[in-house]
Amino acid sequence: MSADHYFTAEPDAPFRKGEIEFTVAGRDYRLAVASGVFSAGRLDPGTAVLLRKAGLPGPDAEGTMLDIGCGYGPIACVLASEAPRATVYAIDVNSRARDLAAENAERLGLGDRLRVAAPDEVPDQVTFTQIWSNPPTHVGKTELHALLERWLPRLAPDGVAWLVINRNLGGDSLHTWLVGLGWTVERIASQKGFRVLRVTGKSAD
Template structure:
């Protein structure tokens, strides 16, 4: 078995391309996928739950959104389709994932970038993520501590976490850091969390 992981910066797995199809909010999508990228064989069940249960932006939304750990771009493509006037940053450490997202989001207002390429002064009205829980708790926490503080004051983060891979403990940990966390849905073993900033005193 290959030791290569979807969160590798440069995947070692031989490139095998394909396509997947899925529907969200009454719209059909067909996206290019490839080996060495997370959930290349299908729309990941956690991502499917997130897109079905979280609050998708409306067509009038003009803010800035982040798809954190974008993979081949299903979340970024849905966000950019639902809110075509918004700006979407699609961020991933995996170079092959970024190439696929750029291909899949062509013609949309999507900026594909590595984490280091996102300007420091950019804040986000919405953050969307199906984060890589398999990297381990320390790495997952570091990811959250890096990006959640970049939420705009009235911003919201939508996260989906496998219950068996730390969904409830992440919920508790985020509350301990002062975030407001609400479990919006629990489906197919996944928790959908709505994270907002500290309430004003």
């Protein structure tokens, strides 16, 4: 897996567009994908585990949610579909990914509530009731830690973050690291080599 899929603002891969289909919580999705964007050939297995095992928001969920490293937008689109009263920020440094995520939001009629942005475009004052991420473990521990240290502190006091991490790429050590920073971390599921972690602040229930 080339790092071009992760922290590259302008991917070098030739543009080849396609579609993928998947089902989450009984709802069918058909999203546009393209080369140069993470897991363009299928719904990434880690993302699939996260969406299957984590606690998806319900129809009454409100507030603002965040998808870190949104790619073409599968997680953000599911969140916005499941929680029609919430606003969802979908962030990615990859411009091609952002274009696809915005296109997919429009396809699903979510464009008014799903805000696709580069990380630096998210207003500083915004906090999040939920943060979701299948973070880019291939970029290395230092970059991964910096990513989470940037965004997890923006959880609302009663907020929750859902992360999926490949066990063989540091899932257990990341769990330990987060606990060392003072976060409350529960391993909710372990499936197909992935850990699903629920992260809350010290004051949360």
